């Protein structure tokens with residue numbers, strides 16, 4: 001007899017007649033008139049629950065089995081048998097069922113087995129992992145994360161842990177959460193009346209990181225191929241289905257690489273992880289295709305088979321101006337593209353992912369490499385049909401004089417970037433990288449329309465419970 005995970009029972013790892021013990025939670029229970037109960041037990045190891053067939057002869061049949069409800073925790077021991085029920089090959093003929101935890105007042109259990117709205121489930125972030133949909137999201141999210149690490153490992157990249165507490169604003173957008181141990185009611189002040197952060201924990205002002213990029217560039221300029229994969233934070237007040245205040249980002253950085261090299265890397269990485277999900281999580285993807293987005297599987301397969309289209313920002317502006325469509329936000333060279341523009345390009349004009357490159361320098365961050373035209377920088381965004389931007393990246397400015405010019409033009413103090421400038425002073429190299437928002441990826445893959453439903457505990461304006 002051995003403890004078994006339900007995935008192994010259902011996939012035929014055990015022989016008919018073997019005795020196993022499974023541990024999990026009741027999904028549903030049905031009592032037959034013939035004095036048998038069918039208890040579906042799940043343990044998170046796969047989408048399906050295993051059916052335990054429980055005979056009335058068990059000593060606790062009347063006292064406990066008949067009282068079981070959804071979410072009770074149980075330990076079931078029995079023999080594997082072929083199932084005559086639909087959809088499953090194997091079931092367990094139970095010889096004992098121990099009830100470990102009861103559900104008090106089942107009528108008010110918030111996760112009763114019926115369809116709940118996503119908004120409702122968000123109010124129960126501690127209980128929603130028990131639902132079919134959040135179980136499936138969790139397994140797909142895990143599969144994607146493992147595939148990302150595998151992809152980079154196979155290509156010789158090193159995973160670098162970059163800090164969460166930082167003194168620099170990588171994106172220069174001023175959307176940072178401050179980290180401080182100062183007493184808010186009794187703030188120390190300088191003579192000029194400003195808050196005196198030299199009295200704070202780190203002897204300076206500090207924030208939660210918006211990106212690990214600047215830190216990972218330092219390791220790139222020594223170990224050649226590196227990446228970060230960690231949480232990042234943005235205090236932008238965007239209440240949309242694509243924005244979180246805390247999200248995970250994957251940021252590779254490659255030495256001796258130009259923009260085109262990392263554009264190809266991004267395309268290869270996306271295809272690799274999509275393939276991994278199709279192969280490894282077929283059960284969950286079938287559920288998403290049935291319940292959430294009928295194209296969930298075909299869309300991913302198309303992405304794996306297609307070539308991403310490369311397009312210049314300047315050409316995209318021309319396409320948008322000449323397409324005959326009226327946009328809420330007027331189109332002219334120099335604008336930051338809005339999601340209505342990105343969606344038109346990816347969904348209606350091309351119908352495939354687009355790698356949009358060479359953006360006007362004035363709408364992009366200071367570290368992006370200036371192109372020969374003096375007007376644009378070697379930046380890229382990858383726009384996916386159905387979700388818009390999922391990747392942002394660039395070739396980095398490796399020339400110290402040009403970097404200093406950009407810092408000055410953007411009103412940034414070069415003394416604040418001393419260590420970053422050193423990388424350009426000591427053996428500088430062309431290098432490039434990108435950032436992939438992990439929740440946008442999971443949301444794209446599953447067809448879940450809102451990033452709040454693909455991260456366990458979403459942080460958005462006004463929401464940090466749990």
Ligand code: 4AD
Nearest residue numbers: 211213243244247251390391392393433434435437
């Ligand atoms: O385009 P972004 O701001 O790029 C950077 O942070 C660069 N430092 C990356 C790099 O080159 N290493 O953000 C990158 C990606 C976006 O494409 C998007 O997928 C995601 O991060 N993202 C968000 N995801 C969820 N909520 C938010 N508030 C996000 N902001 C950006």
